[in-house]
Amino acid sequence: MSQVEENTSLNFIEQIVEEDLANGKNDGVVYTRFPPEPNGFLHLGHAKSICLNFGLAQKYGGKTNLRFDDTNPVTEDTSYVDAIKEDVRWLGFEWEGETRYASDYFDKLYSLAVELIKRGKAFVDDTPVDEIRRMRGIPTQAGEESAFRDRSVEENLQLFEQMKAGDFSEGSRVLRAKIDMASPNMHLRDPIMYRILHRSHHRTGDAWHIYPTYDWAHGQSDAIENITHSICTLEFEVHRPLYDWFVEQIGEFDQEMVNPQPRQIEFARLNVNYTVMSKRKLLELVNEDYVNGWDDPRMPTIQGLRRRGYTPASLRNFAERVGVAKRDNVIDLSLLEFCIREDLNKTAPRVMGVLNPVKLVITNYPERQTEDLTIENNPEDAEGGTRTVPFSRELYIERDDFMEDPPKKFFRLGPGREVRLKGAYIIQCESFEKDTRGEITTIYATYDPATKSGEDTSGKKVKGTIHWVSVPHAVKAEVRLYNRLFSDPTPTDHTDENGEPIDYKKFINDKSLVVLDKVFVEPSMRKVSAFDRFQFMRKGYFCVDPDSSEENLVFNQTVTLRDSWAKAKKNN
């Protein structure tokens, strides 16, 4: 371990934590939580939150809970619970103790609500939904108080118990906190604590007919779990006064419960260009078949990224690099790509795969001869070892690596030109054949036996080295190339001439998936497992898709290599 220089710059949350530590707050304990609702799959935005919460606790010797915020039985399901747990673990984090659920606290929450009623801080409201909404007013104008606001404690208690027992129909009554209908903060205008829902919950079954709302459940769950720093995204900023109000009310009769006192801290959610990052929109893409499921490699979901070939380390690194602040941000997709290239460059074995093959015949190489060449697996990894790659008279090379009439700066094959075949010999192009459509069918070349890789005595120098696969040894594979899901950097940010928002789906990139079904890879690839990652030399990083089998290999392109030649061509 090298003594890396101390990183003294802290993000604003770390500053808060260090300040708390310096002041001896919470007895020096840092306790965070990651609180997803089990109603969908985790995405890159959640990854940032996970890294933030777990990372903060790790840094300051604290703990992190995984808590499912399962207060709405209508949308939630256990299948999501399992997927989320798997994703968190895959990212490399282990939570403290058992998995927690807001539903674990339904009894406690209920008795706390009863206490609030007794103290005149909550009341049962019979006002219909629409009416409640209307009476809440608008941000610039105070609301009106409910006609049921001053019910007696006894009546409230009785009604609330009946709500719990399932005596009333859905929507007929709610429990509301009694705060201030004139508050400029809408969330303080007698917010709803419980609603009636005759729905089966994925964990509590039919035990409950009332379910707590987010505002009532979240802060209390934090308090129950002794969370010290409750980190969430910016849209909850306006909820904080309510969060604090509930904690304060409970402190009136249960000091123990709100000690340590949880503190909500908000940060700006992650946005990445050329994609969307909301559960609702991602769900739409899945349901309307724009992609093939939640784990489609084009999706910014953890499962999609994983199937695409992203590593946990690359995602953690990405989360680190995007930083944490309170201002709206749109991260360049190129940063994500940088993070995965950085990781895979060090770790992914190199292999040769020809994506768009054309046949090359070495005319002076003996007809039935085969040579086993030894090629290093990874020049970036001294421990990477070597492998054997068979060489023969007929090879596949990349169609792009030959030009009939190449410009001077083209360092590959063309009539009379020389290149090195990676790990093998230097060849010179003699001739080529075309079919009636003008497509090149075969390239003929001669090799120089004195130029064998590692024992070259020729003194020859060439500008280019190209990859290849021996025709008789080639293994056929399918390769799926992916491009950005949207052709526009901010698909959700557009409006038409009338100022109406334009559907983000209008910007879907119809070339986001290109399937290559005639790819040839070297024979060492015959035995691979799902999610194995490789660098196809000069072509990019690839990951074995779970669809892959021994008979039908399938690779997903994670990301291309940086390609300064492609760039130079484009700029011409």
Add this chain to the structure above:
RNA sequence: UGUCCGGUGGUGUAAUGGUAACACAGAGGUUUUUGGUGCCUUUAUUCAGGGUUCGAGUCCUUGCCGGACAACCA
């Protein structure tokens, strides 16, 4: 016309009253049996006005711009 939160290169993030820095992206070079990697160089920044101060990206103030808030969602 309300309340709250923001505004630093193309994109992010730092600088905590004292030299505006780091990363990505871009440009150029170098090394290279991957046009990859590595290494070197380079372009480019404090929303605007006023104030406080020896000194302001930072504090105060006004304005402008952006975002959040009006589910019995989270």
